[in-house]
Amino acid sequence: MDFKNYKTEGFFDELFQSDGKARPGAMALVNRINELPPGELQRRQAAAEAAFLTNGITFAVYGDERGMDKIIPFDVIPRIVEAHDWERLERGLKQRTATLNLFLTDIYGGKKILRDKVIPESLIKTCAAYRPQCENFIPPKGIWAHITGTDLVRDTDGTFYVLEDNMRCPSGVSYVLQNRQILKRTFPQVFEHCSIRPVDEYSSKLRETLEFLAPDGLHNPRVAVLTPGIYNSAYYEHSFLSQQMGVELVTGNDLVVRDKKVYARTTKGLVGVDVIYRRIDDDFLDPQCFRPDSTLGVPGLMEAYKSGNVALANAPGCGVADDKAIYAFVPKIIKYYLNEDEILPNVPTFVCEDHKQMKHVLANISKMVVKAASESGGYGMLLGPHATEKEREEFKKKVEANPRNYIAQPMIALSRVLTIADGGFSGRHVDLRPYILQGKDIYVLPGGLTRVALRKNSVVVNSSQGGGCKDTWVIAPNDKAPEQGQARQWVQQQQQQQ
Numbered sequence: 001m002d003f004k005n006y007k008t009e010g011f012f013d014e015l016f017q018s019d020g021k022a023r024p025g026a027m028a029l030v031n032r033i034n035e036l037p038p039g040e041l042q043r044r045q046a047a048a049e050a051a052f053l054t055n056g057i058t059f060a061v062y063g064d065e066r067g068m069d070k071i072i073p074f075d076v077i078p079r080i081v082e083a084h085d086w087e088r089l090e091r092g093l094k095q096r097t098a099t100l101n102l103f104l105t106d107i108y109g110g111k112k113i114l115r116d117k118v119i120p121e122s123l124i125k126t127c128a129a130y131r132p133q134c135e136n137f138i139p140p141k142g143i144w145a146h147i148t149g150t151d152l153v154r155d156t157d158g159t160f161y162v163l164e165d166n167m168r169c170p171s172g173v174s175y176v177l178q179n180r181q182i183l184k185r186t187f188p189q190v191f192e193h194c195s196i197r198p199v200d201e202y203s204s205k206l207r208e209t210l211e212f213l214a215p216d217g218l219h220n221p222r223v224a225v226l227t228p229g230i231y232n233s234a235y236y237e238h239s240f241l242s243q244q245m246g247v248e249l250v251t252g253n254d255l256v257v258r259d260k261k262v263y264a265r266t267t268k269g270l271v272g273v274d275v276i277y278r279r280i281d282d283d284f285l286d287p288q289c290f291r292p293d294s295t296l297g298v299p300g301l302m303e304a305y306k307s308g309n310v311a312l313a314n315a316p317g318c319g320v321a322d323d324k325a326i327y328a329f330v331p332k333i334i335k336y337y338l339n340e341d342e343i344l345p346n347v348p349t350f351v352c353e354d355h356k357q358m359k360h361v362l363a364n365i366s367k368m369v370v371k372a373a374s375e376s377g378g379y380g381m382l383l384g385p386h387a388t389e390k391e392r393e394e395f396k397k398k399v400e401a402n403p404r405n406y407i408a409q410p411m412i413a414l415s416r417v418l419t420i421a422d423g424g425f426s427g428r429h430v431d432l433r434p435y436i437l438q439g440k441d442i443y444v445l446p447g448g449l450t451r452v453a454l455r456k457n458s459v460v461v462n463s464s465q466g467g468g469c470k471d472t473w474v475i476a477p478n479d480k481a482p483e484q485g486q487a488r489q490w491v492q493q494q495q496q497q498q
Contacts, residue, residue: 073468129319
């Protein structure tokens, strides 16, 4: 197999340099792929897809009449992040996570940042994710967002930018863990000779983070994962993480509040619950506090939470910190609380609530990506350069009708990774979602979910919009080779099977 004809086409390629040579961290992988006989990589791709099907690694797309669950598209050629790049990403993600926690504490408390006019107060008052019910409340251990997924993109010069923060119920980490297991089987020899940082400690780290939030004095706190149920798009992940952590998976109907304490219904009666990793949006969490028509949540849960008898991760109300309009002010927020410059820059952003900025966006909409501040998953978005004139004019009317709900950014030339596509190999655009846990310390999972736009020339990587995923290999510093021993086990297993 030969990649000599592969062209980076002016984009930053995660595996190859502009001259066609493999990047240092990718040499072992590229050499191994080159050694494979014709058709072997495609055979391994098919085997990986079969493993996804066998393991039931699925997601759901709401409104898709072709079926409830789909196997997430997966490409066996990984994305590689060099050690020096990851060191900077890790520092930047820790800085950002710590800052946004300070911001949430202030916004729901003294609101000093608003009095000092660092960000417009109107953005908070009109933020759909702001929860007045949480004002003057301090969550357990003073932590708001315990599990964060921060979306990163890389431009043509190799610079990483933060595209958006996800501080409510970020999904996708189960695919990170499963991708790795499947890639170990696909390329065991590469793991044998590369220093690839492991990801399999995430589940234990997540449980440690959740147990840290439990009321003081508990030696064996009871943790549960609260899911909306089997029809939720991320139900596979909810069940996977609960199984990996060894904790209960519950729905709202499984929980009851008595005397401001939360209990789970079991065959042996009611059992106390101390920490809930909730995968239900704020609005549906407690019908007595938020939406009264919710049948997914637990009546009285917020009262138990505010009484200190149960911890919730993530804390209700933390979504205000990932509002896309407020995102534009994060560099100023970092400077305000830490007196530091941001380590990871934002993509330049125009906030349409500002009339001057809105006029600029409307005049240049053909060059912009315009996003609805309250939407996610690739919905409510206009890719100006790829839209028709009619679509752009219709979107202008939406922006003018509700400026607060829209931001705009210049089109970033997303980096690419070699991908099996169209019967051969082709570069496909990717982003990266690392996962950050905030408990006693801040832990950044070394890697994250690389989402790939499988459609040619597309930059929309969301699985709901036809995107897929890749394993992400973070190369360890020279003095560490943590995956090698595990890789040897895989090699031995493969040899025994043969």
